[in-house]
């Protein structure tokens with residue numbers, strides 16, 4: 558069990574465009590993914606991108622097979638490891654909903670995201686992934702993908718009247734939901 562430090566907004570390493578993974582199924586990659594799942598679980602996050610722990614590669618993990626106390630009303634997103642992702646919006650429609658980020662602790666904001674997307678990429682063994690998703694699942698993928706191109710969700714906010722401290726916006730939320 559290795560919990561890595563999560564970089565916070567303001568750290569220049571969160572603003573890089575990450576490098577593609579070129580070698581799959583290596584011990585180094587498996588260790589990194591294991592550390593990322595430990596870190597994500599300890600933080601009760603919905604997803605985590607390698608740049609958030611200072612590793613400059615196109616790797617994101619998201620999902621869980623149980624309800625997340627930080628997002629108690631969110632539908633389940635299956636546990637996924639995704640490398641070198643590409644996203645294609647399938648409709649022009651956007652949906653607004655609240656997001657938080659482990660690199661932006663204590664805050665939430667309403668972010669527009671495409672409602673329906675297809676994403677492709679590879680798993681840790683180099684096997685192809687090709688998924689069509691919508692709603693919260695599509696939102697999580699777009700949020701994590703953004704970390705690979707140096708974007709944090711506050712950069713996507715259009716209406717700053719819907720951006721603030723979680724404890725003020727959602728006073729009833731689970732006490733462990735500090736970010």
Ligand code: NI
Nearest residue numbers: 657658659660
């Ligand atoms: Ni994030």
